[in-house]
Amino acid sequence: MFDRDIWQEIFHSIRSNKLRTFLTGFSVAWGIFILVLLLASVNGMQNGFYDQFNDNASNAVYIHSRTTSKAYAGFEKGRRIQFTNDDVDYIKGSFKGDFEFITPVFERSTSARYKEETGSYRVMAINNEHIFIQKVNISQGRYINKSDVVGGAKVAVIGKKVATDLYKKEDPLGKFIEINGLPFMIVGVFTDDKDEGAESMIYAPITTYQRIYSNTSDIDQIMLTYNPDFNLDEAMDFSNKITVLLKRRHKISPDDQAGLRIWNTAEAFNDIGQFTGILQIMSVVIGLLILIAGIVGIGNIMVFIIKERTKEIGIRKALGAKPKQIIMLVLLESVFITALSGLIGLLFATGLLSLVGPLMDAPAFKDPSVDMSTIIIATIVLVVAGMLAGLIPAIKAARVKPIVALSDK
Amino acid sequence: MIEIKDLHKSYKMGSNSLHVLKGLNFNIKEGELVAIMGSSGSGKSTLLNILGMLDELDEGSYTLDGVPIKNLNETKAAQYRNKFLGFIFQSFNLINYKTAVENVALPLYYQGVNRKERQEKALKYLEQVGLKEWAGHLPSELSGGQKQRVAIARALAAEPKVLMADEPTGALDSQTSYEVMDLIQKINDDGNTILVVTHEPDIADMCKRIVHLKDGVIVEDKKVDQVRASQYV
Numbered sequence: 001m002f003d004r005d006i007w008q009e010i011f012h013s014i015r016s017n018k019l020r021t022f023l024t025g026f027s028v029a030w031g032i033f034i035l036v037l038l039l040a041s042v043n044g045m046q047n048g049f050y051d052q053f054n055d056n057a058s059n060a061v062y063i064h065s066r067t068t069s070k071a072y073a074g075f076e077k078g079r080r081i082q083f084t085n086d087d088v089d090y091i092k093g094s095f096k097g098d099f100e101f102i103t104p105v106f107e108r109s110t111s112a113r114y115k116e117e118t119g120s121y122r123v124m125a126i127n128n129e130h131i132f133i134q135k136v137n138i139s140q141g142r143y144i145n146k147s148d149v150v151g152g153a154k155v156a157v158i159g160k161k162v163a164t165d166l167y168k169k170e171d172p173l174g175k176f177i178e179i180n181g182l183p184f185m186i187v188g189v190f191t192d193d194k195d196e197g198a199e200s201m202i203y204a205p206i207t208t209y210q211r212i213y214s215n216t217s218d219i220d221q222i223m224l225t226y227n228p229d230f231n232l233d234e235a236m237d238f239s240n241k242i243t244v245l246l247k248r249r250h251k252i253s254p255d256d257q258a259g260l261r262i263w264n265t266a267e268a269f270n271d272i273g274q275f276t277g278i279l280q281i282m283s284v285v286i287g288l289l290i291l292i293a294g295i296v297g298i299g300n301i302m303v304f305i306i307k308e309r310t311k312e313i314g315i316r317k318a319l320g321a322k323p324k325q326i327i328m329l330v331l332l333e334s335v336f337i338t339a340l341s342g343l344i345g346l347l348f349a350t351g352l353l354s355l356v357g358p359l360m361d362a363p364a365f366k367d368p369s370v371d372m373s374t375i376i377i378a379t380i381v382l383v384v385a386g387m388l389a390g391l392i393p394a395i396k397a398a399r400v401k402p403i404v405a406l407s408d409k
Numbered sequence: 410m411i412e413i414k415d416l417h418k419s420y421k422m423g424s425n426s427l428h429v430l431k432g433l434n435f436n437i438k439e440g441e442l443v444a445i446m447g448s449s450g451s452g453k454s455t456l457l458n459i460l461g462m463l464d465e466l467d468e469g470s471y472t473l474d475g476v477p478i479k480n481l482n483e484t485k486a487a488q489y490r491n492k493f494l495g496f497i498f499q500s501f502n503l504i505n506y507k508t509a510v511e512n513v514a515l516p517l518y519y520q521g522v523n524r525k526e527r528q529e530k531a532l533k534y535l536e537q538v539g540l541k542e543w544a545g546h547l548p549s550e551l552s553g554g555q556k557q558r559v560a561i562a563r564a565l566a567a568e569p570k571v572l573m574a575d576e577p578t579g580a581l582d583s584q585t586s587y588e589v590m591d592l593i594q595k596i597n598d599d600g601n602t603i604l605v606v607t608h609e610p611d612i613a614d615m616c617k618r619i620v621h622l623k624d625g626v627i628v629e630d631k632k633v634d635q636v637r638a639s640q641y642v
Binding site for chain 2: 004005012013016311312314315316317318319320321322323324325398401402403
C-alpha cells in the first residue's frame with residue numbers, strides 16, 4: 001500500500017487528468033465544508049444557550065413562594081405563602097449532603113444616595129454563600145462574607161452601574177452609601193457583562209436587611225445548589241422532594257401548581273442538551289446526505305475514468321497485473337482524491353470559522369467551532385467514503401478482460 | 410513449448426452457437442518462429458487469445474512449457490501471463506502517459522522486481538531495440554516503428570517463454586514493417602520462441618513455419634525457408 005510505485009501511478013493519473021480530478025474533489029470538499037459549517041453552527045448555538053445560563057451555577061435551584069390556587073387543609077385558595085428563615089434551616093436540616101450552598105433572599109427596591117447623587121435600585125439581601133450560586137463577578141474589593149452575615153454588618157456590594165451613577169469618577173470602595181436612610185459601607189463592586197440590568201443592583205447581608213425591616217424573618221426566595229455529583233435524575237428527584245416537603249410544611253395542596261414555584265437549572269440544561277442534541281443529529285444527517293451526493297459524484301466519475309482507462313487496464317492485465325493490484329490502483333486513487341479534497345474542504349471551513357466566528361456574538365450564538373473529534377470523525381468518514389466511491393469502479397476495473405486491449409483492430 | 414490437442418472453442422450468439430475453432434492440434438517447440446495465417450474470421454485471433462490466456466478453451470488441452478493451462482482464476486492467469494508470455498500488439502498498446510522506459514519496466518513491476526533493477530533491465534532492452542536514447546520520451550513523441558520497438562522491448566523485458574505478436578506490422582508501412590520483422594528475427598535468433606499472427610504473406614514468409622487457419626481448422630502447417638528482413642532494411 002505504501003509502495004512508491006503505486007503512488008507514482010496515482011500521481012501520474014491525477015496529473016494527466018487535472019480537470020477531472022478537480023471536479024471530483026470539489027464535490028467532496030464541498031460536502032465536508034458544509035458538514036463542518038453545520039456542526040460548527042450547532043456548536044455555536046449550544047455555546048450560546050449555555051452561555052445564557054452560565055451566569056449562574058449550572059446546578060442551581062430557585063424556590064419562590066406564590067399564592068395558592070386550591071383550598072387545602074381548611075385554608076381557602078388565594079392564600080399568600082410566605083417563606084421565613086425557618087424554611088432555610090428546615091432544608092438545611094433535612095437535606096444534609098444533598099445541597100452544596102444555600103441562601104435566603106430578601107429583595108426590595110429602595111432609593112440610594114451618595115452626596116448629591118441619588119438613584120433607585122434593587123437591593124438583594126443574601127448570605128455569604130450566594131456568590132457561589134449566582135456567580136457574582138467581583139471587580140473591586142470583596143463580596144459579603146460570613147462575619148458580615150453573622151454580625152449583621154452594614155456593608156454593601158454595589159453593581160458597576162450604581163458605582164458610576166453615584167460615585168462618578170470617585171473610587172466607591174470604603175465609602176458610604178445611604179440605603180433606606182442608613183449608611184452602608186461599600187466593600188466591593190461587581191460587574192455582569194451578560195446582563196447590564198444586574199449591574200444596577202446592590203447586595204447586602206440578609207441579617208442586616210431583615211433587621212432594618214422591623215426584625216422580620218420573612219424571605220422572598222430560597223436559592224441553593226444541589227450536590228454537583230448528582231445526575232439529572234437525582235437532581236430532579238432532589239428538587240421534587242423539596243417541593244413535597246415545603247408544600248406539606250406550608251399546607252399547600254400537593255397538586256396545587258401555583259403555591260410555590262421551584263426552578264431547577266438541571267431541567268433547563270437538560271432541555272437545551274436535548275434540543276441541541278437533536279440539532280446535532282440532524283446536522284450530521286444532513287451533512288452526511290450532502291457527503292453522499294459527493295461520494296456518488298466521485299463514484300460516477302471513477303466509473304467514467306475506468307471506462308476511459310479500460311484499454312490501459314487491459315494492457316496492464318496482459319502484462320501480468322493481478323486483479324488485486326488493479327483494485328488497489330483504482331481504490332487508492334479515489335481514497336487519495338477524497339481525502340485530499342476533504343481536507344481542503346475542512347481547512348476552508350475551519351479557516352472561515354476562525355475568521356467569522358469571533359465576529360458572531362448574537363445572544364444565542366457564540367463561538368461556532370468544531371472540536372478535534374469532529375475533525376477526526378470527518379477524516380475517517382472521508383477515507384471510508386473514498387473507499388466506497390472507489391470500490392464499485394475498482395471491482396469493475398478488475399473485471400476488465402484483457403481481451404479488450406487486444407480487440408482494437 | 411506449446412502443445413495444443415483437439416482444441417475447440419465456440420461463442421454463444423443468442424440461441425445460436427458459433428463454432429470458431431474446430432479441433433486444432435499442433436505443437437510449437439522452443440526457438441521456433443511461427444506465423445499463424447488466415448483471413449479474418451478464420452479463428453486466428455481466437456486462437457491467440459486462448460494461447461495468451463486471455464480467453465478459455467471449451468474442449469481439448471493446452472500445455473505451456475509443461476504446465477497445463479486450465480481453469481485459471483484471474484490471479485493465476487495474471488501470474489502465468491506475466492511469467493510465460495510477452496505480448497506485442499498491432500496498435501502497440503503503450504500507456505500514453507508513461508515514458509518509453511517506464512512502459513518497458515511495467516511488466517517487471519508486476520513481477521515484483523525492485524526499482525533499480527527494473528530501470529537497468531528496461532534500459533538494456535531499449536538498447537537492444539535501438540531506442541536507448543529515446544528512453545525518456547512519451548509514446549506520443551515516437552514514430553509508429555519506434556512505438557512498436559518499445560512494445561517489443563516491453564514484451565522482452567519480462568523474459569517470457571513465448572512472445573505473442575498480434576499483427577505486429579498491421580499499423581506500419583512496409584519499410585517499417587520490415588524493420589520490425591528484422592528485430593523479431595534477431596530476437597528469435599537469440600533463441601526466443603515467437604508466435605506471429607498475420608494475414609500478410611510477406612510477413613509470414615519471414616517466419617520459419619506457417620500455420621494456415623481457415624474456418625477454424627488448420628489447412629496447412631509447413632516449414633518455410635525464412636526470408637531475412639535485413640535485406641530490405
